[in-house]
Amino acid sequence: MRAKIYLEQQLKQYLAGAGIDWPAKATLEPPKNADFGDMASNIAMVMPREKGQNPRTVAEEIRTGLIETCPELKSIDIAGPGFLNFTFKNSFWQAVVPEVRTRQADYGRSDVGAGRRVQVEYVSANPTGPLHIGHGRGAAVGDALTRILRYAGHEVHTEYYLNDAGRQMRLLGLAVWVRYQQLCDIDIPFPEDCYKGEYIVDIARELLDANGRSLLDRPEAECLDLCYEKAMNDILGGIRDDLTEFRVEHQNWFSEKSLVDAGKVETTLDMLLEKGLAFEQDGALWFRSSEFGDDKDRVLRKSDGLLTYFASDIAYHVDKMERGFDLMVDIWGADHHGYVPRMKAAIEALGRDRESLQVILVQLVNLLRGGEQIAMSTRAGQFETLADVCREVGVDASRFIFLSRKSDSHLDFDLEVVKQKSMDNPVYYVQYAHARVCSLMAKAEERGITTGECTPELLARLDTPEDLTLMKTMDLFQDTVEAASRTLSPHHISYYLQELAGGLHRYYNVHHVLAAADTELIQARMFLFQAVARVVHNGLELLGVSAPRRM
RNA sequence: GCGCCAGUAGCUCAGUUGGAUAGAGCAUCUGCCUUCUAAGCAGACGGCCGGGGGUUCGAAUCCUCCCUGGCGCACCA
Numbered sequence: 099m100r101a102k103i104y105l106e107q108q109l110k111q112y113l114a115g116a117g118i119d120w121p122a123k124a125t126l127e128p129p130k131n132a133d134f135g136d137m138a139s140n141i142a143m144v145m146p147r148e149k150g151q152n153p154r155t156v157a158e159e160i161r162t163g164l165i166e167t168c169p170e171l172k173s174i175d176i177a178g179p180g181f182l183n184f185t186f187k188n189s190f191w192q193a194v195v196p197e198v199r200t201r202q203a204d205y206g207r208s209d210v211g212a213g214r215r216v217q218v219e220y221v222s223a224n225p226t227g228p229l230h231i232g233h234g235r236g237a238a239v240g241d242a243l244t245r246i247l248r249y250a251g252h253e254v255h256t257e258y259y260l261n262d263a264g265r266q267m268r269l270l271g272l273a274v275w276v277r278y279q280q281l282c283d284i285d286i287p288f289p290e291d292c293y294k295g296e297y298i299v300d301i302a303r304e305l306l307d308a309n310g311r312s313l314l315d316r317p318e319a320e321c322l323d324l325c326y327e328k329a330m331n332d333i334l335g336g337i338r339d340d341l342t343e344f345r346v347e348h349q350n351w352f353s354e355k356s357l358v359d360a361g362k363v364e365t366t367l368d369m370l371l372e373k374g375l376a377f378e379q380d381g382a383l384w385f386r387s388s389e390f391g392d393d394k395d396r397v398l399r400k401s402d403g404l405l406t407y408f409a410s411d412i413a414y415h416v417d418k419m420e421r422g423f424d425l426m427v428d429i430w431g432a433d434h435h436g437y438v439p440r441m442k443a444a445i446e447a448l449g450r451d452r453e454s455l456q457v458i459l460v461q462l463v464n465l466l467r468g469g470e471q472i473a474m475s476t477r478a479g480q481f482e483t484l485a486d487v488c489r490e491v492g493v494d495a496s497r498f499i500f501l502s503r504k505s506d507s508h509l510d511f512d513l514e515v516v517k518q519k520s521m522d523n524p525v526y527y528v529q530y531a532h533a534r535v536c537s538l539m540a541k542a543e544e545r546g547i548t549t550g551e552c553t554p555e556l557l558a559r560l561d562t563p564e565d566l567t568l569m570k571t572m573d574l575f576q577d578t579v580e581a582a583s584r585t586l587s588p589h590h591i592s593y594y595l596q597e598l599a600g601g602l603h604r605y606y607n608v609h610h611v612l613a614a615a616d617t618e619l620i621q622a623r624m625f626l627f628q629a630v631a632r633v634v635h636n637g638l639e640l641l642g643v644s645a646p647r648r649m
Numbered sequence: 650g651c652g653c654c655a656g657u658a659g660c661u662c663a664g665u666u667g668g669a670u671a672g673a674g675c676a677u678c679u680g681c682c683u684u685c686u687a688a689g690c691a692g693a694c695g696g697c698c699g700g701g702g703g704u705u706c707g708a709a710u711c712c713u714c715c716c717u718g719g720c721g722c723a724c725c726a
Contacts, residue, residue, distance in 0.1 A: 384724090612685045
């Protein structure tokens with residue numbers, strides 16, 4: 099059982115005996131400084147006490163009460179202004195090894211999510227060009243978050259919102275059409291605001307190869323449609339392929355066009371009008387977002403009669419709510435942060451708690467090569483695609499880098515650095531820990547060493563500081579999963595794994611596993627290593643990073 | 650001008666939502682391969698946590714005012 103859970107139960111039991119509730123500000127966590135013991139609590143300082151009573155006196159009472167009823171505890175110390183520092187017996191920590199052996203892929207799994215239904219919408223890039231590195235970051239975060247939330251007991255549904263209606267799409271068709279004509283040696287200028295990428299020319303060339311110059315004889319509107327459709331299908335196919343390659347799979351691709359065609363946008367606008375949340379002014383239709391915390395009201399339908407993106411975005415979120423999700427998580431590029439208040443306003447206006455929408459803003463990625471910046475702009479057509487980057491540095495390395503920063507932070511992604519197999523890229527450090535154990539087990543098999551039964555007596559041999567560090571770190575895994583889930587922050591897992599891997603590498607250099615003093619010690623250490631490898635594996639799985647058996 | 654995010658060791662970044670003496674890695678130095686993978690380990694060096702004020706037993710973390718960088722502020726998508 100986890101140290102935190104155990105102590106929490108014991109303390110609650112003690113407080114209940116005294117008729118006191120668990121204080122809201124009470125904490126229970128491993129102290130930064132290991133000299134203070136295994137777990138520390140401020141409970142004596144934050145719980146109600148008689149006036150004039152010193153927290154240390156309260157702590158002393160708790161200490162006396164607990165030390166008798168908790169056989170798992172080796173000692174309780176009181177320090178500083180009234181901290182309680184708990185130290186467990188080695189046997190408590192050793193029990194984590196069989197626990198990992200039993201639960202295997204489920205070790206660390208939690209039920210804090212209590213089956214809450216969560217929808218994670220991510221990537222959702224306009225299909226106007228290939229995915230670039232910035233989309234990759236969003237994809238990695240969304241996917242890891244999905245894995246973590248599921249592991250923490252949520253029921254998660256993933257979705258890609260496809261903006262397949264609107265002006266950008268028309269521009270895409272136009273771009274291809276112009277390129278097609280140019281390929282036919284017709285001298286027309288390329289529109290300034292169109293997509294200039296080489297991939298547009300490729301699509302036009304395919305059209306030319308398939309149809310010859312025949313399109314030139316058909317009505318322009320028809321050609322534009324044809325070009326748009328072809329471009330859309332090609333690009334979307336590319337995006338799907340890139341995501342698959344990046345180990346990202348959305349359960350549903352939600353089409354904006356389908357929303358419009360089904361009249362759901364109009365229905366939503368009618369509903370807003372009915373509730374007095376929308377109004378006509380200057381020939382346009384407005385949403386009263388300013389009444390729900392936004393800076394100003396926002397246009398839903400322009401005076402030219404066309405709907406804004408915001409209008410269909412509201413309709414889309416209405417649809418999400420109708421599908422009964424307890425929580426909607428949207429992952430956006432940070433350059434869209436100005437959009438958050440109006441979307442939250444919409445959620446609230448529609449009668450839902452604004453917190454039921456959580457927008458994760460993923461900051462910009464600076465793509466560098468040897469310290470020099472590579473420009474990225476879909477329209478200008480200069481960028482390295484996500485596929486290019488994956489091909490060059492690998493999916494594991496890319497994902498791990500993306501998941502090793504909190505989303506709020508800007509990220510420098512230097513291709514030369516990420517390619518290096520050094521500590522500049524910790525993914526190898528973590529994977530190496532797993533591979534080390536695997537190769538060690540293979541070696542044991544070669545030598546005919548078997549492990550036998552995993553008994554407490556055997557595990558009692560795991561009593562060095564390095565043993566205890568590893569076991570305590572494994573004990574923290576589920577807490578880490580829960581923290582990552584609670585704060586919607588995958589990077590906690592990444593840092594945890596680096597710490598666990600570090601513990602293993604250190605151990606490896608201090609203690610020989612297969613050359614230990616006697617058979618029992620060898621077996622005990624093999625059990626320990628197998629458990630560590632299992633936890634590393636589980637953690638990497640949450641990040642969507644592979645756990646190689648050899649490197 | 651208004652808003653959002655960031656500012657922590659020379660560099661890249663953590664810091665479990667208010668805890669004890671602020672942590673990793675890289676870089677730079679010093680050591681460790683005749684033994685399970687050196688993609689590793691040990692040690693040293695390195696800090697006014699952007700700055701001022703406030704809140705309290707206690708602040709990198711909370712409130713406030715400044716400074717710097719990035720990004721947004723459309724009847725664009």
